[in-house]
Amino acid sequence: MRKSKRAKLEAAGWAVGSVKEFLGLSEADAVLIEMKLALSRSLRDRRQRRGLSQMELAKRLQSSQSRVAKMEAGDPSVSMDLLVSSLLLLGASSADLAKAIRGGEKRKSRHAA
Amino acid sequence: MRKSKRAKLEAAGWAVGSVKEFLGLSEADAVLIEMKLALSRSLRDRRQRRGLSQMELAKRLQSSQSRVAKMEAGDPSVSMDLLVSSLLLLGASSADLAKAIRGGEKRKSRHAA
DNA sequence: TGACACTATGTCAGATATGACATACTATCT
């Protein structure tokens, strides 16, 4: 399950939740991708809410602007670990992360957490 | 934040939630580690509940018994991506993961999700 | 005791992720 799958397309602008069973992805793969996309959105929200540029955030994360861009774009080269630790550094709590993750299925308000 | 920190000790048997501020870890690092430990426990629970050996699970994950052992031990060499996708393959939903993640702080019942 | 099934721990070559860099694209100013 590790390498072969993982469509490089994952990023492009999907209507919410539509990644499921698009191409040969297993349900598990699809859910994982959607979780990462949810975290991506959450990251961009938090960053913007704080009025930070990608550059400024990158500095705080000891990373680079390009990686922040990729994180926010849901680039497949970005790990969940990186997304999560970035969110934590932006002040998110584990409860916040749980909220962001808890399935796109049920989302109600327009706020991504 | 990437490499330098990340104590190799993270695994040893901590009393619930005690990893916080143990050595020089930032709050964010501590939370991340606890999240991973929560996922570890969840993985073992699910596997055992299904009556699978690490070997059998490994086969389903296309991985190896040793990696499963490390996952369950909270070994620092295990990524969150691996933990999460393993849990998904064991049938966990994103809601389940959210529950597992949502902070050890507030856990009430003995069931780890 | 030995034999067996399961789990833990160490190591390593190969696979992936990472930060850094360059460069391109998009505003929004004057």
Next chain:
DNA sequence: AGATAGTATGTCATATCTGACATAGTGTCA
């Protein structure tokens, strides 16, 4: 128009993760 600030995208060396293997530890049964 140019200039500036922010963002996107591609590449690459190095760091980290991964599956596989070996081997050791643990329990249980006869």
